[in-house]
Amino acid sequence: MAGKSTPMFIDGATIQTLLPYKSLINHLQTSLPFATSSIQSPLRHSHPTSSSSTLLLMPSWPTSSSSTFPYIGVKLVTTHPNNNLINLPGVHATYVLFSSVTGQNLASMDATELTLRRTACVSALASSYLSNEGSKVLLVPSMRECDDEAIRRGRVFVDNEVAKVEAGELVGAFERAVIKEEDGVEGDLVELIKGVKNGRKDGKEITVFVSVGSAVVDLLSAQLAYETITVKP
Structure with a gap:
């Protein structure tokens, strides 16, 4: 150079x-x-x-x-x-x-x-840890937020910590006490990659991945x- x-x-x-x-x-x-x-x-x-x-x-x-x-x-x-x-x-x-x-x-x-x-690749990478083994289609909605019920019932992961303050579905869920800010998010993408956090545990589990980009x-x-x-x- x-x-x-x-x-x-x-x-x-x-x-x-x-x-x-x-x-x-x-x-x-x-x-x-x-x-x-x-x-x-x-x-x-x-x-x-x-x-x-x-x-x-x-x-x-x-x-x-x-x-x-x-x-x-x-x-x-x-x-x-x-x-x-x-x-x-x-x-x-x-x-x-x-x-x-x-x-x-x-x-x-x-x-x-x-x-x-x-954006598509981050979602696909997260999906490799969080989706059911038999999943074959990845849908990435545009500006679509999860509802409170999905956030409440699911294990929530983020692409990075900034999602906790920028993602509308999470900020709203914290404000409405749907989940707690201090422990409502299980981990981030890097923790999934490193194996620090476990991904999907079984086929019945609901997993939620929230991405704001970085x-x-x-x-x-x-x-x-x-x-x-x-x-x-």
Whole structure:
């Protein structure tokens, strides 16, 4: 990564090619336990840019200099709900990847497709621990919340701790005393991967997985896309 170079742009169609679901699932399964303790990821920044529009920033970076994970990343998202009046999407997103060693801009990529891919793969990875063995179909509803009864009866897991303060179904369940905030969530995805927490115990059990996304997963996904192009086998 030494010397001057022009940052590459990776469009949505290329992201699909670079991040097959199976490859990304495997990458997250092997990388998340390490990344959770070695990558800094603050709460997402939200800034109103007008009375109806918002800018979101989701940065992440390694906690120490490392040649094994030399990346800084940030996802930038704009939301303009009134864009439907001019036949444009209401959300636009870009992911920017930098070298953590030199600070150089390495790549920017379509973060809409990146987010769609990583969201599906996180859900699929969680499902491998929480679903019935005979399950064959994974449905990922869009902006669909679980009802209180499912939360009350199920064993609840989250993708990361931020879900406890950002996921509407959990925040509401805490406020309505459906479950207790201190012990109503059994564990997170990394604990399932490490085996610290047990997944599904039997076929009759109800399991609930709540995901709000994370900048760490965004960075790992961007890493895989970038290295698939640049790292020679």
